[in-house]
Structures are given as structure tokens and as C-alpha cells.
Amino acid sequence: MVTLASMEPLLPDSSRELEDLAIELTSVASRFAARLHPIMRASVGDLVRSMNCYYSNLIEGHNTLPIDIDRAMAGDFAREPEKRNLQLEARAHIEVQQLIDRGEMPYPVLSLDGICWLHGEFCRRLPDDLLLVRNPDTGEEIIMVPGQLRTRHVKVGEHIAPEPEMIEPLLARFAEAYSFKMLSKLQKIVGVGASHHRLAWIHPFFDGNGRVSRLFSHALLRDLGIGSGLWSVSRGLARNVSDYKRLLSQADQPRRGDLDGRGNLTEAGLAEFTAFFLSCCLDQVTFMEELLKPEELLNRVEVWCNEEVQMQRLPKGSWPLLREAILTGEFARSQAQALTGYQERQARTVLSSLLDCGVLTSPSSKGKVRLGFPVDIIERWLPRLYPAVR
Known part of the structure; x- marks a missing residue:
């Protein structure tokens, strides 16, 4: 029988490695966020939500192409039911992350209601086919209710998840421990990695626990001011997916002896997973910071733009408008004439061409324009963001 003590320890013992990772993550994430124009941050946020969804799906074995x-997201769905379902699943993930990023989550992240809200918002957007869960051992089919805690016993790999009646008390203890007022900022950041594992260990829902855990970690990082809207931990986890799954499983194990903490579960395993998780976060912040250095982004976009003009796919005068969007975040349509040096009608034609191909975007037909990141140019502007863009 699982008790509240079965989940201990909830935090690994303090160590120089974990503290250093938390300090560096805080520093690098703050520096990165400060360097980007607020409007550019919004554009990057749109891109990162899509990227986060892609890699989170990849971890689950669903390779939904960018x-x-x-x-x-444009409402253009495939006719094949399986492909359409995966598209709906991807859109659900992005829409829930949008709510998180806009601060529209109605409950604290660290709460039973908050965790159930994440699952409910994601699952209620899914097609009925994806709410049907099959027990691999018995063949029994269960229709999952969005946001409803698991009501039956399950085994995940080698891990026997806690009894259904213990899920609510475990989540209450989980929320209390990681939001404890006496925790320092560094301990709370370390707690993001530890809580990612412990939420997976509780396995509160019939299905969708992996995605909920990653959305939960994204929301918790945001709450702690790490600026996770600009980078995706899911990319780091997916690029190291065998280590991710191995270390998750390893941290499920019981204490390895008298030198392995004082809780029921292995403290060393939790510390190793937490260090891995924070290292993935740090790696992704550093990667995105390098990718979005203004001078390097300017150079890549200019090379691409010159090629497009040479191939007559874009009109001359396109580069000054793209450069302005990168440097200032956004500009008024009326500025196109001065930026290009063309007469008003010709300048409008150049601007329209860039809007039509999605490299500039605007919220309305007369609104200011900002940089866009259409899928077909991602590999040129932001190389290695995806394994391959097709």
C-alpha cells in the first residue's frame, strides 16, 4: 500500500552541481530574455510553442511534421483520420500552452486543480479516438474523461503506479512540498526537475501523463521567471530521449542502501534525473540564445532574402523591411516607403509580397507588421531548430 512517505524524498539533497546548474540557468535565461525586443519575444514565443509541441509529440512516438x-493551426486538416487526429492533438497542445503563456491558467500550477486543469484543457480538445485508452494486458478499453483522475490500477513499464485512492492525497502533498514558502529560489528551480519526475511517478491520469508533466514543467518554469516562453525543454528531452526515459525509470527505484538518502525512493536517482533535466533546460536556453543573436540572425535572413530576390521570388527592396522588423520588433506600414526608398505604391507592393509569404505578419489589414517564422524558411533562418523541416 502506497503512503505519502512512499514518494519521499521530494527534493534531492543540496549539492554544488545542482546549485550551479540552477544559478547558471537563471543567469542565462534572464540575459537571453533581456536581449530580445519584446515584440520579437512574442514572435519567438509563437515559434517555440509549435516547437515544444513537435518535440513533446516526438517523445510520445508521434512524429507530426512541422x-x-x-x-x-490554420484549420487545414488532413483527410486521413489518423493524420487528422495527430494534427488535432498538436493543436490542442499549442492552445493549452498559449493559455499558460498568456497567464490565463485559472489555478496555481502547484495545485490539484492546476494539474487537473492542464489535463482537462488538453484532452477536451482531442478527438474521441484519442480519448479511448486500451489496457495492454487485458485489452479492456476505457474512455478517458478530460481532467478526471485515474480510477483504476495501472502499471507503466516496471513501475506500479499508486492506488487510485492515493492520487489526490499524493498530489496535495506534492503541491505543498514544491510550493513551500521556506524554499529558496534555487531550491524551487531544482524542484522543477524533481517535480517533473514525481508527477510522472504519481501517474495521476489514465493517459496523457507525459504531455501533462511537460506542460506542467513549462508552466512552473514560467512562474519562476525563467522565461521558458523563449525556449523549449521538450527539445532537449527529445534529443536525449533514451536518457530521459532511462533516468525517469531509474528514479522510480527504491533506496539503494544506507548511503542513498533517508526516503523510500532513491535520492541518488532523483538527483541524477534532476541534474539531467536542468542540464537540458540550460542547453536549450544557450542554443536559442546563440540562434537568435541579432547580428547572426540578420546575416542569415539577408543571405536568404538576396537569394529570393535573385530568383525573382521576392521583389527588390525586401531586405530593408525585414531588417527593420528584426532590429525594432515591429514597424508601421506607412514606414515602408521610407525604408525601401520607393514610391508609395511600389513600397506597398514589396510589403504585400512579404506579408503574403509569411515572413512578415500583422494582426490586421492596417496594423503594424512584425517578423514571421513560416515553416518553409525555418531551416534557413534558424538552422537545427528541427531535425528536418518538411
Whole structure:
């Protein structure tokens, strides 16, 4: 029988490695956020939500291509039911993350209601086919209710998840421990990695626990001011997916002896997973910071733009408008004439061409324009963001 003590320890013992990772993550994330224009941060946030969704799906074995995610967000769904379902799943993930990023989560992240809200918001957007869960051992089919805690016993790999009646008390203890007022900022950041594992260990829902855990960690990082809207921990986890799954499983193990903490579960395993998780976060912040250095982004976009003009796919005068969007975040349509040096009608034609191909975007037909990141140019502007963009 699982008790509240079965989940201990909830935090690994303090160590120089974990503290150093938390300090560096805080420093690098703050520096990165400060360097980007607020409008550019919003554009990057749109891109990162799509990227986060892509990699979170990849971890689950669902390879929904970036172009299909892009089409799903535009309401353009495939006719094949399986592909359409995966597109709907991707859109659900992005829409829930949008709510988180806009501060529209109605409950604290660290609460039973908050965790159930994440699952409910994600699952209620899914097609019925994806709410049908099959027990691999018995073949029994269960229709999952969005936001409803698990009501039956389950085994996940080698891990026997806690009894259904213990889920609510475990989540209450979970929320209390990680939001404890006496925790320092560094301990709370370390707690993001530890809580990611412990939420997976509780396995509160029939299905969707992996995605909920990653959305939960994204929301918790945001709450702690790490600026996770500009980078995706899911990319780091997906690029090291075998280590991610191995270390998650390893941290499920019981204490390894008298030198392995004082709780029921292995403290060393939790510390190793937490260090891995924070290292993935740090790696992704550093990667995105390098990728979005203004001078390097300017150079890549200019090379691409010159090629497009040479191939007559874009009109001359396109580069000054793209450069202005990168440097200032956004500009008024009326500035196109001065930026290009063309007469008003010709300047409008150049601007329209850039808007039509999605490299500039605007919220309305007369609104200011800002940089866009259409899928078909991602590899040129932001190389290695995806394994391959098709």
C-alpha cells in the first residue's frame, strides 16, 4: 500500500552541481530574455510553442511534421483520420500552452486543480479516438474523461503506479512540498526537475501523463521567471530521449542502501534525473540564445532574402523591411516607403509580397507588421531548430 512517505524524498539533497546548474540557468535565461525586443519575444514565443509541441509529440512516438502542425493551426486538416487526429492533438497542445503563456491558467500550477486543469484543457480538445485508452494486458478499453483522475490500477513499464485512492492525497502533498514558502529560489528551480519526475511517478491520469508533466514543467518554469516562453525543454528531452526515459525509470527505484538518502525512493536517482533535466533546460536556453543573436540572425535572413530576390521570388527592396522588423520588433506600414526608398505604391507592393509569404505578419489589414517564422524558411533562418523541416 502506497503512503505519502512512499514518494519521499521530494527534493534531492543540496549539492554544488545542482546549485550551479540552477544559478547558471537563471543567469542565462534572464540575459537571453533581456536581449530580445519584446515584440520579437512574442514572435519567438509563437515559434517555440509549435516547437515544444513537435518535440513533446516526438517523445510520445508521434512524429507530426512541422508543416502539418502549421496547417492544423490554420484549420487545414488532413483527410486521413489518423493524420487528422495527430494534427488535432498538436493543436490542442499549442492552445493549452498559449493559455499558460498568456497567464490565463485559472489555478496555481502547484495545485490539484492546476494539474487537473492542464489535463482537462488538453484532452477536451482531442478527438474521441484519442480519448479511448486500451489496457495492454487485458485489452479492456476505457474512455478517458478530460481532467478526471485515474480510477483504476495501472502499471507503466516496471513501475506500479499508486492506488487510485492515493492520487489526490499524493498530489496535495506534492503541491505543498514544491510550493513551500521556506524554499529558496534555487531550491524551487531544482524542484522543477524533481517535480517533473514525481508527477510522472504519481501517474495521476489514465493517459496523457507525459504531455501533462511537460506542460506542467513549462508552466512552473514560467512562474519562476525563467522565461521558458523563449525556449523549449521538450527539445532537449527529445534529443536525449533514451536518457530521459532511462533516468525517469531509474528514479522510480527504491533506496539503494544506507548511503542513498533517508526516503523510500532513491535520492541518488532523483538527483541524477534532476541534474539531467536542468542540464537540458540550460542547453536549450544557450542554443536559442546563440540562434537568435541579432547580428547572426540578420546575416542569415539577408543571405536568404538576396537569394529570393535573385530568383525573382521576392521583389527588390525586401531586405530593408525585414531588417527593420528584426532590429525594432515591429514597424508601421506607412514606414515602408521610407525604408525601401520607393514610391508609395511600389513600397506597398514589396510589403504585400512579404506579408503574403509569411515572413512578415500583422494582426490586421492596417496594423503594424512584425517578423514571421513560416515553416518553409525555418531551416534557413534558424538552422537545427528541427531535425528536418518538411
